[in-house]
Amino acid sequence: MPEPVEFSLIIPAHNEESVIARCLKTALSGAPDPPGFEIIVAANGCSDRTAEIARNVMPAAQILEIPEGSKTGAINVANRAASHFPRIYLDADVECEYGSLAALARTLKGPEIMTAAPAIRLDLEHCNALVKAYYSAWMQQPFAKAGKGGAGCYGLSQAALEAVGEFPQIIGDDIWIHTRFPDEQKRMVAQDELGRPVFSIVRPPRTAWQQIKVEARRMIGNAEVKRNYPSPYVSLANKGGGVLGSLRSGASPIDLLVFYAIKMMVRIETRLAKSRGSGVEWTRDLTSRQDG
Template sequence: MKAASVIIPAHDEAGYIGPCLEAVFASDLEGTALQVIVVANGCADKTAQKALDHASSERNLLVIETPQGGKLQALELGDRAAHHGTRIYLDADVIVAPDLISQLVAALALAAPRYASGTPSVARAQSALTRAYARLWQRLPFVAQGVPGFGIFAVNAAGRARWDVWPDIISDDTFVRLHFAPEERLKVPAHYSWPMVEGWHRLVRVRRRQDRGVAEITARFPHLAQNEGRARMGAGDVVRLALQDPIGFAVYGAVSLAVRLPGPGGWVRGR
């Protein structure tokens, strides 16, 4: 029988965990046994209770509460509680399409190590600045052609065996993705909705944190760099992007320049 464990780390996500869980439980599972684990870590709100509100006798839902904050520690706790070899790691503010989970499980039904994610759609932002940035960002080869895995990524049992405990790092999605060569990463057509941070200052801070996360992995795990396989953009590609969306190009370029200036790069919610 097909089966998977969905692990959702959640820090102060009372306003988002409900819709996230409802989308998961509304999935067309096609005979897949699903275990859902919410790890409410360091929460000062009612994230755990909001998650428990979605429990029922027909749903295999486990809510773990820990006073210690930190996404990586939450992922570790979720893995320890997982019953199934196929793991789907899902952010608490992501909304999955009804067919995404079943497509991920089917794609990972292999003995060989594999990594998979869906096709991202950036949720409509409130600010015009973020909407412009997101338009351009979604056209980048890394996003449009690759399998970046932000918001949701999954591995089969053989894939999860490629690392032991979760390290204390900034970028969990980059860490996992780089454990797989490009040909081992699978992108399924089903979509998911992922929110982008709002406004100039948050865009710069989060982009700076992302860059530092990649640099951290390169420094601590240099052997993973060989798996990057990121498509490079030529001058013609850059010109086409600029002509297609000059406003988005300008905003994206300005943020890219701003992140090179000194400034804070710590975690920021951005919404």
């Protein structure tokens, strides 16, 4: 039985009735009894059964029902309710077992470490061929290999949260956090101290069109952070290495062709979204939340 580790797990959730049970059950998988950490589900702007399901699955968790639909607003409310450090933030459609969460928490208790994220495991089983090709090339990019920004799961030390304060009303909370600190204060945790794998499971959109919509939202969010919250710290997220770098990375030419074609469509969709005045809307992928 693993030793309990003290931390607060915060799960912002907006209309996540199809995935919240899976997220919570996975977080407790392998945990000691009692688990030693607190779970806060910040159900924000929900019109479905997210809060009800969360209570039924995990009666010991704090379930906050927040009228406004805002991820960063929900994070702020949950931070005020939380009682432990470090803080780990987990998207409701992402899975991360206790062993990985505890490894992040232990890492964040180390000196001079502000943020940490687990390695990413992509579940592409139900994705179409274009999405699989896109992510085959994506995983070879420098920013994906570095993994320090997280993909739906990241943690902050007490010092980090004290430094950043409240989260602003933005789309890209992860890129905002990623650009608050120098690279040497970030960690991507792929193994714990015993060599066991540390990871979160991410399910990308199943279709290329949904991937384009989600990437466009991410691009708009990144631009918002760069414009309104400039940072002196250079992020690997801005260093793709170009076409030649991608070819040297080992990605196949066909996968790269799909990758750059989707990226081009993302730029077009971003411009269209801005022209429609919908540049700050939250684009939600429902395909990855389907069963089977």
